[in-house]
Amino acid sequence: MPFTTMSSGDPKIGSGNIMKSLKGQLLVFSPEIADDNFAETVILLVEHAKDGAYGLILNQPTDLTVKDAWAQNHDTPCGIKASVYAGGPCGGFLTALHTEQAAANIEVAQGIYYTQEPVKLAQLVSQLADPVKFFVGFAGWDEGQLETELNSGVWLTTPASLEEIFAYGDELWPSLVKKTHGEKMISMLKIKHKPDDPTSN
Numbered sequence: 001m002p003f004t005t006m007s008s009g010d011p012k013i014g015s016g017n018i019m020k021s022l023k024g025q026l027l028v029f030s031p032e033i034a035d036d037n038f039a040e041t042v043i044l045l046v047e048h049a050k051d052g053a054y055g056l057i058l059n060q061p062t063d064l065t066v067k068d069a070w071a072q073n074h075d076t077p078c079g080i081k082a083s084v085y086a087g088g089p090c091g092g093f094l095t096a097l098h099t100e101q102a103a104a105n106i107e108v109a110q111g112i113y114y115t116q117e118p119v120k121l122a123q124l125v126s127q128l129a130d131p132v133k134f135f136v137g138f139a140g141w142d143e144g145q146l147e148t149e150l151n152s153g154v155w156l157t158t159p160a161s162l163e164e165i166f167a168y169g170d171e172l173w174p175s176l177v178k179k180t181h182g183e184k185m186i187s188m189l190k191i192k193h194k195p196d197d198p199t200s201n
Contacts, residue, residue: 021049022053022146024045024108025159026042026044027042027044027045027155027156028157028173029154030154032153038139042176043057043155044056044097044108052143056087056097057087058133058164059167060086060087062085062136065080065081066078067079067081077125079125080125080128084135085134085136086136091140093116094135094136096116096121096132097112098113099131099162103120103123103127103129104120105117109159112160112165131166156176156180157180158176164176
């Protein structure tokens with residue numbers, strides 16, 4: 001299947017406001033929920049506003065390399081052999097998360113940027129930017145849908161760190177489940193002094 005860069009039909013960015021935006025935070029899929037689409041996923045929320053939200057799954061690498069994906073639609077060279085990530089079930093354009101402010105479309109969190117414009121993606125490709133992750137597709141929610149899922153316990157939330165966003169391997173989801181479950185337990189029990197491993201108490 002060919003992959004493309006963002007077109008006019010792709011999700012709008014930077015619109016609307018909500019009382020408590022989770023933009024820049026991680027959504028960690030609850031181990032207590034059965035779902036074939038999002039099981040064991042971690043999502044970085046790129047936008048979260050009154051009219052909806054969207055983000056990128058951080059831990060689903062594909063067999064396609066950035067170099068091969070880029071060659072499908074561009075004549076300029078690309079030397080990035082890392083995997084393209086499946087960002088979610090919606091869409092099919094190429095986007096990136098990185099730390100290069102000059103090539104940014106959105107600052108997702110402090111020093112973490114999102115890019116979807118072909119010209120700026122070309123900058124990242126030509127400069128061999130590092131750290132960087134490229135994605136095809138995204139996860140999206142209509143107005144109120146994410147809030148409903150959060151209230152139902154589908155997602156656990158935690159602030160995103162640079163190390164977690166650009167982590168490789170299979171350990172991201174398990175480590176964040178341990179972290180967020182520990183924080184959830186502390187909040188529920190109103191524990192003031194956190195032990196080294198709250199799950200062991």
